[in-house]
Amino acid sequence: MNFTLFGYPKTGKTTLFNILSGAQADPSAYDGRREAHEHISAVPDARLDRLAGLYPDRRKVAAAIDFIDLAGTNYGEVKTGTFLNALRKADVLIHIVRGFRDERIPHAKPSIDPAGDIRAMEDELLLSDLLSIEQRLEKLDKELKKAKSPEGEKEQNLLLRLKLQAEGGIPLRIFSWTEAEEKAVRAFAFLSQKPILHLLNFDESDIPRLAEIEKELGAAIPGTTVLAACGRIEREIQEIGDPAEKAAFLAEYGLLEPTPARFFRAAVGLMDLVFFYTIGKDEVRAWPIRRHSSALRAAGAIHTDIEKGFIRAEVVTGDELFRQGSWQAAKDKGALRLEGRDYTVQDGDVIFFRFAP
Numbered sequence: 001m002n003f004t005l006f007g008y009p010k011t012g013k014t015t016l017f018n019i020l021s022g023a024q025a026d027p028s029a030y031d032g033r034r035e036a037h038e039h040i041s042a043v044p045d046a047r048l049d050r051l052a053g054l055y056p057d058r059r060k061v062a063a064a065i066d067f068i069d070l071a072g073t074n075y076g077e078v079k080t081g082t083f084l085n086a087l088r089k090a091d092v093l094i095h096i097v098r099g100f101r102d103e104r105i106p107h108a109k110p111s112i113d114p115a116g117d118i119r120a121m122e123d124e125l126l127l128s129d130l131l132s133i134e135q136r137l138e139k140l141d142k143e144l145k146k147a148k149s150p151e152g153e154k155e156q157n158l159l160l161r162l163k164l165q166a167e168g169g170i171p172l173r174i175f176s177w178t179e180a181e182e183k184a185v186r187a188f189a190f191l192s193q194k195p196i197l198h199l200l201n202f203d204e205s206d207i208p209r210l211a212e213i214e215k216e217l218g219a220a221i222p223g224t225t226v227l228a229a230c231g232r233i234e235r236e237i238q239e240i241g242d243p244a245e246k247a248a249f250l251a252e253y254g255l256l257e258p259t260p261a262r263f264f265r266a267a268v269g270l271m272d273l274v275f276f277y278t279i280g281k282d283e284v285r286a287w288p289i290r291r292h293s294s295a296l297r298a299a300g301a302i303h304t305d306i307e308k309g310f311i312r313a314e315v316v317t318g319d320e321l322f323r324q325g326s327w328q329a330a331k332d333k334g335a336l337r338l339e340g341r342d343y344t345v346q347d348g349d350v351i352f353f354r355f356a357p
């Protein structure tokens, strides 16, 4: 999973990248450079920790997130900028928005306007999609004039509908996609179709207002998630080694729950993911998968061989497994369910796939 942090210059991208991913990137090293930071980190997962605790001799493998931190894009630059390809590769876009006021840190606009910046960036993403659509339509039109093709006409029809929506200023993530349509446009990697989280970076003096800001801006921009944080102070607190001292500082600033915990919860919700778990010979592992996925698809997430040779899934909920104490105990007590390929995987299921190699 690729989470890409992007946004206008000097909004706190690298500061928040460090907080979320646990990286130690030096923000100042970026000045004048146009390359990205990258850091792979584990999704915090209390259920996995508990499960791995039952099997101390096995490796714990959490779901991984590939965090990318891009340099700032100037206003109006997304559609032509050097980062267009990097943005297209993202599974989730994390738009870092400046809320803090600090005369010493330059800002391209005369005032700090988080709501305005969110709208401006949403428009830029949509505009870049509109340009791709128009380009493709132009080419398609020429092709269809030369030779009629039902497939080409189908694509044309879909793109014309998307164009109409984009011209109306509505992001493509709000379009009611059929599975076939989604597949047909996958190669475009439309930016306004991706899940997006607007992460606002405020001053410590704004901490008492963060919840209210989140609510207000979240409601103003449908189809997105808005989180407000206070990057600089949280980074300082994160660097404190002593846990008690850390907790005291968080409490003193009124930061009840650290941003990474809230962020991961929001991101998982945004992608509509659930987690299932496997207990292998060597490792206890968490697997993220789209909600409502079948057991067969879950098998395929692990390996295509398991999907191809699928026989049955042995399933137990995490809670039940913890009650029984181990997989073997759950099996002995008859607590395992045997499920077929169409079973809908539930969040927290622990699964053993029987398959014919």
Ligand SMILES: Nc1nc2c(ncn2[C@@H]2O[C@H](COP(=O)(O)OP(=O)(O)OP(=O)(O)O)[C@@H](O)[C@H]2O)c(=O)[nH]1
Pocket (backbone or CB within 6 Å): 008, 009, 010, 011, 012, 013, 014, 015, 016, 027, 028, 030, 031, 070, 071, 072, 073, 100, 101, 102, 105, 201, 202, 203, 204, 230, 231, 232, 233
């Ligand atoms: N006052 C204040 N300064 C902050 C805050 N967050 C970041 N900064 C400062 O703003 C400057 C830019 O922060 P970065 O995290 O490098 O921002 P960026 O968006 O990555 O910047 P570019 O990559 O150059 O576009 C640094 O000097 C930070 O210390 C904040 O919440 N309040």
Ligand SMILES: [Mg+2]
Pocket (backbone or CB within 6 Å): 013, 014, 015, 027, 030, 070, 071, 072
């Ligand atoms: Mg940066």
